[in-house]
Amino acid sequence: MRLQIEFGTVSMADYRFLLTGGTSLDEPPAKPADWIPDRFWSELFKLGKVSEQYVNLAGTFAHHVETWKSIYDSPDPMRIMQGEGTRPDSMRELTRFQELLVLRCARPDRVLPAILNYVAETMGQKFVKPPPFDIAGSYSDSSNIAPLIFILSPGSDPSSALNMFAVEKGKEISSLSLGQGQGPKAEKLMEEAFPIGGWVLLQNCHLFASWMPKLDKILETLDPKQVKPDFRLWLTSYPSDKFPVAILQNSVKITNEAPQGLRANMVGSYLMDPISNEDFFEKSLAPDYFKRLLYALCFFHAVIQERRLFGPLGWNIPYEFTQNDLRISARQLRMFIDESPEDVQFKAINYLAGECNYGGRVTEKQDRRLLMTLLADYYAEGALKD
Numbered sequence: 001m002r003l004q005i006e007f008g009t010v011s012m013a014d015y016r017f018l019l020t021g022g023t024s025l026d027e028p029p030a031k032p033a034d035w036i037p038d039r040f041w042s043e044l045f046k047l048g049k050v051s052e053q054y055v056n057l058a059g060t061f062a063h064h065v066e067t068w069k070s071i072y073d074s075p076d077p078m079r080i081m082q083g084e085g086t087r088p089d090s091m092r093e094l095t096r097f098q099e100l101l102v103l104r105c106a107r108p109d110r111v112l113p114a115i116l117n118y119v120a121e122t123m124g125q126k127f128v129k130p131p132p133f134d135i136a137g138s139y140s141d142s143s144n145i146a147p148l149i150f151i152l153s154p155g156s157d158p159s160s161a162l163n164m165f166a167v168e169k170g171k172e173i174s175s176l177s178l179g180q181g182q183g184p185k186a187e188k189l190m191e192e193a194f195p196i197g198g199w200v201l202l203q204n205c206h207l208f209a210s211w212m213p214k215l216d217k218i219l220e221t222l223d224p225k226q227v228k229p230d231f232r233l234w235l236t237s238y239p240s241d242k243f244p245v246a247i248l249q250n251s252v253k254i255t256n257e258a259p260q261g262l263r264a265n266m267v268g269s270y271l272m273d274p275i276s277n278e279d280f281f282e283k284s285l286a287p288d289y290f291k292r293l294l295y296a297l298c299f300f301h302a303v304i305q306e307r308r309l310f311g312p313l314g315w316n317i318p319y320e321f322t323q324n325d326l327r328i329s330a331r332q333l334r335m336f337i338d339e340s341p342e343d344v345q346f347k348a349i350n351y352l353a354g355e356c357n358y359g360g361r362v363t364e365k366q367d368r369r370l371l372m373t374l375l376a377d378y379y380a381e382g383a384l385k386d
Helices: 002-006 012-020 038-048 052-059 061-073 077-082 096-106 108-123 135-140 159-168 183-193 205-220 245-249 262-270 278-282 287-313 323-339 346-361 365-378
Strands: 148-151 173-177 199-203 232-237 252-255
Touching (some): 038 096, 159 173, 159 199, 159 323, 173 183, 262 287, 287 346, 287 365, 323 346, 346 365
Parallel strands (some): 148 252, 173 199
C-alpha cells in the first residue's frame, strides 16, 4: 500500500477511510428508502466528504435504489458493483480500490474477501495464499541449542506432521504435555536426549508459564560442544504474553494456521496424512465408494470449521475441531468400507464420526444435534450416486 500511495495509485484519504471509516459533523439527508440501514447511509454520506469523486454516490442514490438494493441483498455484492451492466452509474469512474470503500459502506461483512481478491489481482495469488507447512525447511534453519516453536492456532495440530518428519529422519520423539508438576520430567527428558542427539517435544507450554523461565535458563547455559548436533527441542504453545522473550528471539518459529475458506480447507485435508498416502487413497476394496464418502467427510470437516466464523449462529460454543478428528474418521471409513465393500455401514460410520470423533468435543445439546444432522447429509446413500 505504501508503494501505491507513493506512486499516486491510491490516495492517503481513501486508505484512511478503508481502515477507520469517515468522520463528519453534518447530519446526512433523509434516506431515500426504508430498507437502507442507518449505518450504510451514514457511511456513504461520510464517504462523499472524502473526495468529490464520491459525492454522487449519495446524491444519485434515489435514481438507482433498486440496484443498490440488489447490492445490499447479494451474497456477492462486488460482482454487481463491478459489472458493466449492473453497477450504479455513480461508480463507473471508480478504481478497483475505491470500490472497496463503497463496499465498506454497503456490506462491511464482504470487505475482507474483496481485499484478498484485490491483493491477488494487483500483486499475485502467492500473497494471499499461506505458504505450505514446511517442517523440513524450518529444521534446516535450526541448531541443537535453538528450539523450534510451533505457535498454535485453533484447528491446527502439528504433532502428526512432526511424527512423520521424525520417521523420515529416523528419530524417535520423547514427548510430554506440560502442566503443573511436569517440570522435573521435562528436564529429565532433555538431559537424557542431550548426549544421544534425541528429539524432545514439550507440548502446551502456555499452560505451564511458571516453568518457562527455568527452561530459558537451561537453554541459555547449554554448551553446543556437550550437546549432540542431532539434538532438537520442539515446543508447542498458543500465543502467550508470559512466554520468555529470549526463547522466542533465539528460536525458529513455525505456525500452521487452519485453512481459511472451504476450498483451502478441502485442499489441506487431501494433503494430510493418511489421505495423501497413495496406498490409503487408492487401494480400498471399494475405491469408488471410499473416494466418494471420503470427499463427503472432508467437505463436512470444512463446513463445521467454517461455521465457527459465524459466532453463535454457527455454534453455541466455539469448538476446536482438528485434523486428528478427520484423520481417525478417515481411517475408520476405510476400515468399514473394506470390511463390507458391497454394503456400506452408514449407521456405524455416522455414529463413530459424529458421536465419538467430532462429537467428543461437543458439549452443548443443540450443537450435538446440529453436528449429527450435518453429518447425516454427507454420510448418506446420496453420496454414492452421480
